[in-house]
Amino acid sequence: MPEDQPAQQPVQQSAEHSSVAGATIELESLTKRYPGTPEPAVDSVSMEIKAGETVIFVGPSGCGKSTTLKMINRLIEPSSGRIRINDEDVTAIDPVKLRRKVGYAIQSSGLFPHMTVAENIALVPKMVGWSKSRVKDRVEEMLDLVGLDPREFHGRYPRQLSGGQQQRVGVARALAADPPVLLMDEPFGAVDPITRDHLQDELIRLQHELHKTIVFVTHDFDEAIKLGDRIAVLREHSHIAQFDTPEAILTNPADEFVSGFVGAGAALKRLNLTRVRDVGIAEFPAVGVDEPLQSIFDRLRTSQHNELLLLDRRQRPYKWLRRGDLMRAKGSLARAGTIVHDTVTRDATLRDALEAVLTDSGGRVAVTGRRGEFVGVVDMETLMNSVQEMLEADRLTAMEHQHELAEQQAGQDQEHTRAEQEGATRAEPRS
Structure with a gap:
């Protein structure tokens, strides 16, 4: 089981505090020029981001995507242009006050090493004047929200956490004061691929609950497809090559530059657009580690399946038990069965699930809930x-697109023929 998925009892949200939804963001001709450079780092970027939307900035290294992101909370001051959040022009207000209203998460979490987990999360709420009791409740609420047991992690220091746990605390800190906007600058770039997948799934789940406006920078197009409601593919100087939904960019890239970012295997990349929760999660027989051996043996013998899933005391997948395992292990659960190495969450993509299934000889993968508890399998x-x-849907869409293009071409041909006929008529000499 991944170390970043501990299970614990939920903490009830404080009655004093109800979550703030996302805000609209408007960038108007946003530009950044550095002294001594002939061209701007960011050149007149304009875009509208909807409240509650996750927008991904993706582009080559040095194209200005992180600079554009940092201008939104004015960690980098714009040379010109406007930034509006919920129709308020924030270009001229106190940048420190602005940053307290905008969550910010970066690669390697950026936690203060001399502060405990709780102190890191409490930092901004204390700065904006929350009461001690409200801050305490919020710290526990945020740890629970990102899947970390408050009792276990409250007093730890960042050095005592894994990379994935540090990133979860970083996200918790960014959300602690309940900002409507969350900026994320390659936040998962420094962790291993398995942890990265779990953190991406966690962010998707959080967004389903919180509906913040998220602006996320990455150089990984697969990550952009998985996380984004819309993707802004940026050229040099943050010029927008295409700003559209992942599906639209995959099926109809604007030009060769965007096609290069999409890369080969666009059909396979579309597997990142569908979640496990959108397909059939099947029930599967499961038993707990504390059940009597005879009961487990009887279940194995009478089940229509050739195996059972053994759950640990927190109801998390632990081992696959096949018929004969208990006999060969002389009736001991300690030596019986095969450890569960891969699980997926409801918010995992079909690509994640397919990879997990292909690496398992059983042709299925266990699906887990928010705290790692077993909810079913997908096969x-x-x-x-x-x-x-x-x-099949792609094939029909392509046929419809070709039909529309044919109708447009036919209409243009008819218009051209009509124009030629009218021109010929006007040119005929009158008798």
Whole structure:
């Protein structure tokens, strides 16, 4: 099991505090020029981001995507242009006050090493004048929200956490004062691929609950597809090559530059657009580690499946038990079965699930809930049916697009013919 998925009892949200939804963001001709450079780092960027939307900035290194992000909370001051958050022009207000209203999460978490986890999370709420009791409740609430047991992690220091746990605390700190906007600058770039997948799933789950406006910088187009409601593909100087939904960019890239970012295998990348929760999660027989051995043996013998899933005391997937495992292990659960190495959450993509299924000889993967608890399985047949439906939908969409293009061409041809006829008529000499 991943170390970043401990289970614990939920903390009830404070009655004093109700979550603030996202805010609109408008960038108007936003420009950044550095002294001594002939061209601007960011050149006249304009875009509108909807409240509660996750927008991803993706582009080559040095294109200005992080600079654009940092101008939104004025960590970098714009040379010219305007920034509006919920229709308020924030370009001229106190930048420190602005940053307290905008959450910010970066690569390697940026936690203060001399502060405990609780002190790191409490930092901004204390600065804006929250009461001690409200801050205490909020710290526990945020730790629970990002899947960390408050009792276990409250007093730890960053050095005592894994990379994934540090990133979770970084997100908790960014959200602690309940800002409507969350800026994230390659926050998962420094962790291993497995932890990164889990953190991405966690962010998707959080966004389902919180509906913040998230602006997220990455150089990884697959990450952009997985996380974004819309993606801004940026050229040099943050010129916008295409700003659209992941599906639209995959199926209809604006030009060769965008096609280069999409890369090969666009159809496979579309597997990142569908979540496990959108396909059939099947029930599967499961038993707890504390159940009597005879009861487990009887379940194995009478089950229509050839195996059971053994759950630990927190109801998390632990081992796959097949018929004969208990006999060969002489009736001991300690030596019986195969450890569960891969699980996926409801918010994992079909690509994540397919990779997990393909690496498991059983042709299925366990699906877990918010705290790692077992909720069901998804199998190869379900995934392949979903892929077939997706490919068929793509085929129909492509046919419709070709039909529309043909009708447009036919209309243009008719208009051209009509114009030629009218021109010929006007040119005929009158008798």
